[in-house]
Amino acid sequence: MMRFRLLQGILRATVHRDQAREVREQRRLRAGDVRVAQRHSFERAIVFANRMALESEGYRQRLRRDGIRLPITRQTWDTLPILTKSDFRQDTGSWFGTAVGARNVLWTFTSGSTGEPFEFPLTHASQIAEAAGMELNLEALGWRPPMRRATIKLEPPQPKGLHKLYGALVGGREIGFRAADMRLEQVGAMVERLRRERISFLRGYAASVYLFADAVSQRGLHCPIPLIVTLGEGLSPRQAKVIERAFQGKVYRDYGGSEAMHMGFECREQSGYHLNLAQFHLEVLRDGRPVGPGEAGDIVVTTFRNSAMPLVRYRIGDIGRRPMSDAACACGNRFPMLAEVLGRSADLAVTANGYMINLNLLDAIFRYAFEHVTQYQMIQKEPDRFDVLWVARHDRAAEHLPPLQQELAAMTGGAVKFDWQQVTWIPPERSGKHRGFIPLRPHGTSISA
Numbered sequence: 001m002m003r004f005r006l007l008q009g010i011l012r013a014t015v016h017r018d019q020a021r022e023v024r025e026q027r028r029l030r031a032g033d034v035r036v037a038q039r040h041s042f043e044r045a046i047v048f049a050n051r052m053a054l055e056s057e058g059y060r061q062r063l064r065r066d067g068i069r070l071p072i073t074r075q076t077w078d079t080l081p082i083l084t085k086s087d088f089r090q091d092t093g094s095w096f097g098t099a100v101g102a103r104n105v106l107w108t109f110t111s112g113s114t115g116e117p118f119e120f121p122l123t124h125a126s127q128i129a130e131a132a133g134m135e136l137n138l139e140a141l142g143w144r145p146p147m148r149r150a151t152i153k154l155e156p157p158q159p160k161g162l163h164k165l166y167g168a169l170v171g172g173r174e175i176g177f178r179a180a181d182m183r184l185e186q187v188g189a190m191v192e193r194l195r196r197e198r199i200s201f202l203r204g205y206a207a208s209v210y211l212f213a214d215a216v217s218q219r220g221l222h223c224p225i226p227l228i229v230t231l232g233e234g235l236s237p238r239q240a241k242v243i244e245r246a247f248q249g250k251v252y253r254d255y256g257g258s259e260a261m262h263m264g265f266e267c268r269e270q271s272g273y274h275l276n277l278a279q280f281h282l283e284v285l286r287d288g289r290p291v292g293p294g295e296a297g298d299i300v301v302t303t304f305r306n307s308a309m310p311l312v313r314y315r316i317g318d319i320g321r322r323p324m325s326d327a328a329c330a331c332g333n334r335f336p337m338l339a340e341v342l343g344r345s346a347d348l349a350v351t352a353n354g355y356m357i358n359l360n361l362l363d364a365i366f367r368y369a370f371e372h373v374t375q376y377q378m379i380q381k382e383p384d385r386f387d388v389l390w391v392a393r394h395d396r397a398a399e400h401l402p403p404l405q406q407e408l409a410a411m412t413g414g415a416v417k418f419d420w421q422q423v424t425w426i427p428p429e430r431s432g433k434h435r436g437f438i439p440l441r442p443h444g445t446s447i448s449a
Helices: 002-031 034-055 057-065 085-089 124-140 161-170 184-196 206-218 237-247 359-369 402-411
Strands: 105-111 118-123 148-153 174-178 199-205 227-231 250-255 273-275 281-286 296-302 314-321 340-344 348-350 356-358 373-382 385-392 417-422
Touching: 002 034, 002 124, 034 057, 034 281, 034 296, 057 085, 085 118, 118 124, 148 206, 184 199, 184 206, 199 206, 206 227, 206 237, 206 373, 227 237, 237 250, 402 417
Parallel strands: 148 174, 148 199, 199 227, 227 250, 385 417
Antiparallel strands: 105 118, 281 296, 296 314, 314 340, 348 356, 373 385
């Protein structure tokens, strides 16, 4: 027991020391000149790419196949291949860096929102950087330790040994609910626990937090939470208002994915996402070229803090828009911004008559039925046939659907058949996320394909 306590104290001191150092470095970058931060991000990405070319056999073979000569430089960066999840799924083991299998691999997260599940290993260093970045993001929103926090998301199995102890140390002030297991009948018990634990910060998948907040409001429950952050899925302004009203707090959006967490974060100004240049190099490309101000393109990220995986110029599957201006944000964070995330490129479908349907457009239509529909999901069965699953908010909800059905038909020129099916519940995926739109076309293609 004495030895265990000594080990625990040493580990706690090491984690706190490393995180404090990381917080100081990231705070310095955020407050400095934006050109310095951008140069830092790009140079770290180049160093990381060269390191992965040495440590990952799969990445080295890909570069060799594409005729890329080493070392990679600023001048040759744009010639590097754009990687996708499909690349890693081919001969998976050859892609991992030398960190995989070593003690600095903490655990793995599975990313399956594009329909191609894949486990991405995370290292000790990447988790320290992530925790530091999150601390600074929350600090800017008014969060201060030791505020108690809760999550509604995927809760992966805890790692073994010292890594399990590390997980317990960093999560000591946090309680978690599994989004995949959440049911409406559990809302009362969840509220009771949140109040008992005096939770003041809630973080979770957007759809799960929204459904929870909606149920809290419908039941007239009292559950004040001053700070809420949503992640993993898009959150509409309508949904944000429901969450803020239910919890009497303020909601902010976090942008990232399982393989690249917390790439962007809303500040108090809520005018876009501040990019995390201390951990990522991020590009917005269309036809392989950077987009101009105000333009949208594929988000391509290099995660230079996670040596377990060669995520170099990795197309994460989202579409983002650059701001019209690179003017500094009034909040004081000098990191550049992403104006908005338009959704996943996989959440786009093109009908036979050439009309493009995406999740954002569907949300814009369904918001008019918000008083009558609590959940919906559109599944493309054939190029011109969709199943529309919907959950009624009240007994007479079906009477209010005709205008919504007519608008959806008009949106596609009347050439698409929609089969409406009322259901009692639309379960989330294994990850806990709710997909509002499931297209027929193969996943992983870019908007410029």
